[in-house]
Amino acid sequence: MVVDLGGAASFLAAHDNYIIICHEHPDGDTLGSGYGLCRILRAMGKKANVRCRNEIPKKFGSLTVEDQAFEEQTVVAVDIAAPSLMGVGVCEQYENKVDLCLDHHASNKDFARFSLVDPTAAAVAEIIVALAHELNVTITKEIADCLFTGLTTDTGCFRYANVTARTHRLAAELIDCGADAEGINLLQFETKTKTYAALERLALESMEYFFDDRCAVITITKEMFAQSGSNESECDGIASLPRQVEGVMVGVTIRQRSDGSYKASVRTRNPVDASLICTGLGGGGHKNAAGCQLGSDLAQAKAALLAAIGEQL
């Protein structure tokens, strides 16, 4: 059932002993919003813990709080559009037990007892700030650091199309509350692992241009993962590189998975539609960012992809 901000706030005020679930392969928004909400509930004198299927990545370590001991009563899902995104294990345990879902995906499946979904929010962190106001909870520096992390990571440091004037106003408010904006952005956007830096270098060396330089393709093989010491979990950032080159309308990153098959990430500039390129190959996505699975024959995979790109260029 859909609730509004006041409804969600009333629900949170009326219950206790919270377990807050973040999505698997957690990012800065699910963790920042989850731990931010956890701190807000504790500030209200309630008990609350955060649960995530995966280990918390080191760069989000400072957001976390120690677990409290209590018997779980109320389940809140944060930044989770469908139960499967809680991940194996957590999903089976909680999929029919989520009391309140706080989300910003228009595709939210309304799987919880109550859902507050605001697709105009750049990050769930925007919703959590609004809840803090509604609940009259003072945003401490620690809460502000959590929510600023959510805001900045889900917007690529205020760069993506989802940023609105409200996003910037909330960032200002969180800085006023003590958020360490500079330190958070340095950690999230200006820090690469040495293995990622090595992979990025190999990836750039692999870049090829097609269609009069209007398409650039990076190819990452298993050998490159081995050579750099990197792995699939840290290579998401590479997908944005080919499109950065001036004149490139379609930037493609093809990467080999551990089973030997390939998958492609496609990024386009307007008016080229990435989802049209990928749906024809059995994939999907958004207008400027889409993806698809390819077979295990790289030459064949590339040819099929380039044919689909040629049709759109």
Add this chain to the structure above:
Amino acid sequence: MVVDLGGAASFLAAHDNYIIICHEHPDGDTLGSGYGLCRILRAMGKKANVRCRNEIPKKFGSLTVEDQAFEEQTVVAVDIAAPSLMGVGVCEQYENKVDLCLDHHASNKDFARFSLVDPTAAAVAEIIVALAHELNVTITKEIADCLFTGLTTDTGCFRYANVTARTHRLAAELIDCGADAEGINLLQFETKTKTYAALERLALESMEYFFDDRCAVITITKEMFAQSGSNESECDGIASLPRQVEGVMVGVTIRQRSDGSYKASVRTRNPVDASLICTGLGGGGHKNAAGCQLGSDLAQAKAALLAAIGEQL
């Protein structure tokens, strides 16, 4: 003579036939603030042109306005801390004729008849927004695009230490006025020339690590400029790359100038002080970003730099 915001606004309201000077090798703030102010003055019914010693880089082309014909009476310098920064030719013509200087450098030489200098402003664009309010000029979409460009470029897209809550509030206001934040950020931060992309790749290939990987050094030679087709004018972004690697406290970019000599850009993470490294070598700068000139012998230059870095690590 120092003036406050009201004083600068009164000055602008009282005069006419403006020439607005931007600094040489212009960046987004001097141009965005210059053309933003030009549009504001024209909206007030005054005549105004912008002057810059260099050609306007293509990525700032949309900020410009056509020149008007009139006899220059009033000279305003924007984002210029000292007359020499106007560049050869412009400096000789105007250094003793600047009526009003609008700047945010604490080092401003107070060389103009009147100076409004706010070192707490992340960009001069912040000062121009305040002036527009003071002058009761409506910020149009075109003015907002100019000022948002200044704000975002001088803060590395809201990433640097100079960003305050006010910076974000002004960004929100400019978006409300119609600024195309997404398009501007895409153009300024997600677009590299093909020659720059090629240079970046060669630069990353040159990266060496020292002091247990706490120092990373990129070396760019004249041959690399030639091989990539790039040049010194577009390589500023590379200076941030070595420090991005996790664990690197000192990131160095050494680049060869056309005369064969080398210069170093040093970026540090706290607590390492970049200016201490560079002042010992005759250079200078800030705590986390400094630079120095080196001789024409690369091996010797590197050795001297590494010795200075070793002392700080």
